[in-house]
Amino acid sequence: MARTRKKAGGGKKKKQASFWPFIKWFWILFGAGILAVFLTFLLASWGVFGEMPTFERLENPQTNLATEIISSDGETLGKFFLDDNRTDVPFDQLPDNLVNALVATEDARYFDHSGIDARGTIRAFVFLGTRGGASTISQQLARQLFVGVRSNNLAEAIIQKIKEWVIATRLERNYTKEEIIAMYLNIYDFNYNADGIRSAARIYFGKEPRDLKTEESAVLVGMLKNSSLYNPIRREELVLNRRNTVIAQMAKYDYITDADRDSLMALKMDINFNPENHREGPATYFRMYLQGWLRDWIEENPKPAREGERDKWNIYLDGLKVYTTIDSRMQEHAESAVKEHMQNLQAEFFHQNTPDRNPTTPFLDLESQQINSIMERAMKNSERWRAMNRAGKTEEEIRQSFNEKTEMTVFDWNSPPVYEKDTVMTPMDSIRYYKTFLRAAMMSMEPQTGHVKAWVGGLNYRHFQYDNVIQGSRQAGSTFKPFVYAAAIxxxxxxxxxxxxxxxxxxxxxxxxxxxxxxxxxxxxxxxxxxxxxxxxxxxxxxxxxxxxxxxxxxxxxxxxxxxxxxxxxxxxxxxxxxxxPEFNVYEMVGAYGTFANQGVYVKPVMVTRIEDRNGTVLYEYTPETKDVLSKDVAYAMVDLLKGVTQSGSGVRLRGNYQTNTTVYKEIITGYPYEFTNPIAGKTGTTQNNSDGWFMGMVPNLVTGVWVGGEDRSVHFRSITYGQGASMALPIWALYMRQNYEDPELNVSKEDFEEPEDLSIRIDCSQTEEELEEPDELEDDLDDIDF
Structure with missing residues (x-):
């Protein structure tokens, strides 16, 4: 028995001894695995698997930022960019619904991990990604900033993933959770030049990110999965389903109630598409002028030297903020007034210049040789001629191409809202076609400060890129006469x-x-x-x-x-x-007339008040350029003379009591009668053959100049009825000012101009100079009487 027990005992010891190696190897392998993971991350951090971002780059990740053009009332007029239309938005300007939608959809445990979600990673390994990925928001940001597009090669993809993990943990150490979310939303490309959340909100919904509704935020968060696939412009139904998935995730994690989820899912997807590019949007002509102004400023203002950076500012990459004097509301009113009047005026011009009525249309009073000369010059100045010449084409080949029919898109007043149509014509015919359009320009300025409030250089920048505010100079006509009167006074x-x-x-x-x-x-x-x-x-x-x-x-x-x-x-x-x-442009004329309204002090028109870099450092602040030209008495006398133009002269049609003997004016002028009752100083101008129509209009705190005419002086109305400044230009001023007065927040004056104390120039023509002195003498006499 004892022997048997001994055998039994001996057998037990043998089994225990045989199991020990498995335990030992388990821990060896487990430790080796931990060590391998540690070494892998360490090697990755050392850059063995490829370059890793330095501490400095993590602290200051360089992303291309568009230069933003900001109006005086705080609205974005447009941006300058090459590939990246990006303007960063801080976290405190992101709505809660956007942040909640992002976390619920992309990284539910975002606020609980340190860059890597262990549970999500294990789940992704076990189920091979079929139940969701493992990339946290921090990892996605790391990929966007430093790693790049995922490789199709498995080994490279694994290395990229490891680098993402390392960079994600570093990002978590360098930035707060809120900063990482803001960086991620600011870096993402939402397509259609919608780089970053601010551009996306403006382009897809026409609003700032802080104003996004929950269902709108859900659309943009849904696009983060793949903005090319989930494209709301091209795949509306797919994006709608994706939006509803995001909304469902928000309900799942209690960011919204089930009732909210159901009501939000029932809403249609209301996309308000507002593409942003250099040829569309508000103040296009002004923005193109500003582009040239900034280039000149850059040449004179070198960038502070920093290691690894460009030695010059780049308006397309450096994220400058340019604060302008333009008021977005007044700019909108100006563009609306030009469009409204020019549509009507152009329709009448087309009516009068049919081939039956005018065989040389659109030119008047020219011989065929003169017309051929104009067309020849226009052909050689065209972009088509220059491009073909650069390509090495012979002159014969270039000329032949101008007479071959081709498909093209041309401007057309009868095709709203984009005002263009597709057609087939020869390039030479298109040159003649564009010659038929009357052009327009207007600029509006605050005379006391020189701040330019509105700038419209033409009809449509996509099709008419010549800026008639500052590039084009035309004869001033009768708008020059006040300068003669001012010199005489x-x-x-x-x-x-x-x-x-x-x-x-x-x-x-x-x-x-x-x-x-x-x-x-x-x-x-x-x-x-x-x-x-x-x-x-x-x-x-x-x-x-x-x-x-x-x-x-x-x-x-x-x-x-x-x-x-x-x-x-x-x-x-x-x-x-x-x-x-003499020939002047609208910019110059507005500045000159502003002197009369500003009591004789000339203030050079200014468009930019301040420039800041991406960090808010002020790089430029303007200094007013002024000059005393006239005494207050002379300036006020001129204002009084110009008020007479709108009281009884060529500008009287601004008043409601103006009576015309024909119906012509009422037929072509939208909004007439205007019925302004407040004091207005102004001057119309018409040049020889009605080639140019001007109107300069002033109230105490706003001076506006308008010019209308053809590209060539031989393109004009036959009669002064249509061709005078009072018919061509004045209505634009009236429509513009009417809209300004409808918005009391603009504070456009309806008061009279300020009269100087002790005015020494007689302006009340109902009294003689001797009578003007009597009230003072009478007052002195009254002081001596003891009542």
Whole structure:
């Protein structure tokens, strides 16, 4: 028995001894595995598997940021970018519903892990990813910033995953959870130039991220899975289902109630697509001007030297913020006014210039040889000619291409909302087609500060890229006459109440440098013979009186004054300039007229007030450029003269009591009668053959200039009924100001202009100069009486 027990005991010891090696090898292998994982992560962190971001790069990950153009009322007018239309948004500007949707869908335990979700990783390994992936938000950010697109090679993909894990844990040590979420949403590409959450919110929903509704946030979070696949513009039903999945996840993790889930899922997907590019959106002409302005600024302002960075600022990559004077609301009103009036005016122009009525349409009063010369010049200046010439094509090949029909998209007022249509025509015919369109430009400025509030350089930047606000210079016509009057009042102490006869007036040859005698006619070729006050003469643009004034003051004095008013061009000092032969652009004219409204002080128009870098460091602040040109008395006298234009002269149609003998005006002018009752100073201008129509309009805190005309001076209306500034340009000003007044937040003045104390120039023509002194004498007498 004892022997048997001994055998039994001996057998037990043998079994225990045989099991021990398995335990030993288990722990050896387990330890080796832990060590291998540790070594793998260590080697990855050392860069053995490929370059890893340095501490400095983790602290300052470099992403390309678009330069943002910001209006004076805080709205984004547009951006400058090449590939990345990105503007970062801090976490505190992200709505809770967006953050909740992101966490519920992409990383439910985001706030509980340190970059790697162990449970999610194990689940992904066990079920091979069929029950969800293991990438945390931190890992996804690491891939976006430093790792790149997942490789199709298994070994490379594993190495990429390891690098993601290492970088994710580093990101978690360097940034807060909130900062990581903001960085992730700011870096993601949502397609259609929607780089980052801010661009995505603006492009897909027309709003800032903070204003996103829950269902809108769900759409954008749903796109994070694959923005190309879940594209709301191309795959609406697929994106709708994905949105509802996100909403369901929000309910699953108690971010919303089940009732909220059901009601949100029932909503349709209301996409408000607003593409952002350089040729669309608000203030396109201004933005293109600003692009050139910034390039000049960059050349004069080198970037602070930093290791590994460019030595010049880059407006497409460096995320500058450019704060402008443009008011987004006034800009919208200006663009709307131009579009509304020009549609009507163009329709009438097309009606009058059919081939039956005008065989040389759209040109007037030209011989075929002159027309051919215009077309030849336009062809050689076209982008098509330049591109083919750069490509090494012969002139014969280039000319032949201009006469071959091709498919193209052209501008068309009758095809809203984009105003373009597809057609087939030869490039030469397209040149003639675009010649038929009247062009327009307007600029609006606050005279006291020089701040430009609205800038419209043309009809449509996609199709008309020439900016007539600052690139185009045209004859000023009668809008130049106030400068002659200002010189006479300033130099000769004339008064608006002084009189001149409306008779033929000649300036003899050689008197002021003119080669021949100059005897201008009035616009209607008639002279009334009456004595007119200067106020009456300017209100009705009487040429004979203007000729007398420039003869008295001299062309040199007028040229000196206009240069002080910012019209710094080479101007011949001859009497004929009095009728507006010099050429200026809208930008210059608005600045000059602003001097009258600003009590004689010229303020150079300004468009940019401040520039900041991506970190908010101020790089530029503007300094006003001013010049005292006129005394307050002279400036106010000029304002009073210009008020007469809208009270009884060519601008009187701004008033509701204006009566026209024809129905023409009412037919082509939208919104007439305008019925403004507040004080308005202004001046219309019309050049020879009705080629240019101007209107300069002023209220105390806003000066606006409008020009309308053809690309070529031979493109114009036949009659002054349609071709005068009062018909072509004034209505744009009226429509614009009407909309401004409908928005009380703009504070556009309806008050009268401020009269200087002790005004020494007589402006009330109902009183004589002696009568003006009587009230002061009477007041002195009353002081001596003891009541």
């Amino acid at each position: 300033d130099q000769l102490r004339r008064s608006p109440c002084d009189t001149k006869p409306d008779t033929q007036y000649c300036i003899e040859a050689g008197k002021h440098g003119n080669m021949e005698a100059w005897c201008p006619d009035n616009s209607d070729d008639k002279f009334s013979g009456r004595s007119l006050t200067l106020k009456e003469a300017l209100a009705n643009s009487v040429n004979s009186v203007t000729a007398q004034l420039i003869d008295e003051v001299g062309p040199k004095a007028v040229v000196t004054m206009v240069k002080d008013l910012g019209l710094n061009r080479d101007i011949l000092e001859v009497p004929a300039i009095a009728l507006g032969t």
